[in-house]
Amino acid sequence: MNAIESLVGEFARLPGIGRKTAQRLTYHLLKASRDDARRLARAVERVAAEVKLCGACGNLSDLDPCEYCADxxxxxxxxxxxxxxxxxxxxxxxxxxxxxxxxxxxxxxxxxxxxxxxxxxxxxxxxxxxxxxxxxxxxxxxxxxxxxxxxxxxxxxxxxxxxxxxLARGLPVGGDLEYADGVTIAEAFSGRREM
Amino acid sequence: MNAIESLVGEFARLPGIGRKTAQRLTYHLLKASRDDARRLARAVERVAAEVKLCGACGNLSDLDPCEYCADxxxxxxxxxxxxxxxxxxxxxxxxxxxxxxxxxxxxxxxxxxxxxxxxxxxxxxxxxxxxxxxxxxxxxxxxxxxxxxxxxxxxxxxxxxxxxxxLARGLPVGGDLEYADGVTIAEAFSGRREM
Structure with missing residues (x-):
């Protein structure tokens, strides 16, 4: 497989990215500077190489213990x-x-x-x-x-x-009561608080 | 910057990919096998290294002349x-x-x-x-x-x-006359063909 098709294929394996988007991303990288593409490649490679599970909490981090456990x-x-x-x-x-x-x-x-x-x-x-x-x-x-x-x-x-x-359940802030589902409204009622 | 944030940043630079999608893609790569991530890194690296302009037609290809010019x-x-x-x-x-x-x-x-x-x-x-x-x-x-x-x-x-x-302009196949814009309909009229 040639380099372009192979990258389109790899992008299309990512969730929510179809073949057309994969093509658009690939050609974007080709039109942008090659350094941009190399930086993306290195960032992906680095994540694969460096990120591990924190032994204390199970978080993904390049540190073990992770930044939260170590803070x-x-x-x-x-x-x-x-x-x-x-x-x-x-x-x-x-x-x-x-x-x-x-x-x-x-x-x-x-x-x-x-x-x-x-x-x-x-x-x-x-x-x-x-x-x-x-x-x-x-x-x-x-x-x-x-x-x-x-x-x-x-x-x-x-x-x-x-x-x-x-965590409390209820109406999301900025949401619209009219469009909230029944279960959420019921939770918001049963969890109501005195003002 | 840590490895996760750096990859989120690189993904978010791609067109049509916002910060949330960039995060989703990054964590997907972390949950998938590390080989998947390495394959993506290699594919991006390969595109940056191998793809060039075809000297004859200006197409992007890993061959020069490209596959069409050489066929x-x-x-x-x-x-x-x-x-x-x-x-x-x-x-x-x-x-x-x-x-x-x-x-x-x-x-x-x-x-x-x-x-x-x-x-x-x-x-x-x-x-x-x-x-x-x-x-x-x-x-x-x-x-x-x-x-x-x-x-x-x-x-x-x-x-x-x-x-x-x-190339002919006119109504797109599968399109709907009702929703076609005026310029397209005008082009379709002026380009009409005898059946």
Whole structure:
């Protein structure tokens, strides 16, 4: 296969990128300076070579322990449990959370054959034993995410020293009540707070 | 900058890829096997290193002359003039054309400061002198593409030996008359053919 077709093929394997977009990206790289293309190649290569799982929390990082686990200013008594490492930047951007993280690497999904043994749970149980005060469960508000949260609550809630919390569900800020789905509105009602 | 942020940044420089998509692609590469990422890196590197302009037609290819110019089965008396190398795969896919190509590398656009000297025109004039019978102008049906076509017609039509043609304009196949714009419908009327 020639170089152009081969790159179109590789781009088209990425999620959400069809053949036409893959072609557009390839020709863009050819029209842009070759240095741009080389820089992209090096960045991809570097990610493949350097990024690993943080031994403490399961985050993806080029450091082990990762930047959050290694940061002495972060609150070691709070651990926020997320499904994927890619959830962390979204939480960091919200600018409100200063504790540590724990990445499960997925969510319970019997239909896809994902059970408790496929998740990064052992480390979490150990951390709870190490004196963590609060586990904030931030799995996705989906069926599988809820099932995972319930499972974690049962698993960790048995330890009397730790408080297990779950992110609030309700109307998204900037959303429109008219277009919100019934389940979200019901959650927003049951979770309503005094003003 | 760490490896993940640096790749997100490089992806986000590509056209049509915003920061969120760049993040999604990066984490996809991290979740997929490292070999997938390395293959992408190599494909990008290879395109940067191997692809060059065909000396005869200006196409982008890892061969010089390119696969079309080198193919003895193609009709050397027909040359199809396109704006960009990326237009060629679309024409090839239509499966109807068996001649050669000529890539201008852009279109006349005084507002963007693109004049005749910025296009790959010298080679085209030489090729016409070499006994080409028909020049098919396949610039885009845009204002700039039309201006470029008119310019090429004046430049090449002076040679009495060569026929200069232009791709037909009209209703796109599968399109809807109701939603076609007025200029297209007018072109379809003026270009109507006896059934």
């Amino acid at each position: 002495p200013r972060r609150d070691r008594l709070q651990v926020c449990v997320v499904e994927e490492a890619s959830d962390i930047p979204a939480i960091e951007k919200s600018g409100n959370y200063g504790g540590l993280y724990h990445v499960l690497g997925g969510r319970l999904s019997p239909l896809d054959g994902v059970g408790p043994d496929d998740l990064n749970l052992r480390g979490l149980v150990t951390r709870v034993g190490d004196g963590v005060r609060e586990i904030i469960i931030a799995t996705n508000p989906s069926v599988e995410g809820e099932a995972t949260a319930t499972y974690l609550h049962r698993l960790l809630g048995a330890s009397s020293d730790v408080t297990v919390t779950r | 003895p089965r193609r009709d050397r008396l027909q040359v199809c003039v396109v704006e960009e190398a990326s237009d060629i795969p679309a024409i090839e896919k239509s499966g109807n054309y068996g001649g050669l190509y000529h890539v201008l590398g852009g279109r006349l656009s005084p507002l963007d400061g693109v004049g005749p000297d910025d296009l790959n025109l010298r080679g085209l004039v030489t090729r016409v002198g070499d006994g080409v019978r028909e020049i098919i102008i396949a610039t885009n049906p845009s204002v700039e593409g039309e201006a470029t076509a008119t310019y090429l017609h004046r430049l090449l039509g002076a040679s009495s030996d060569v026929t200069v043609t232009r």
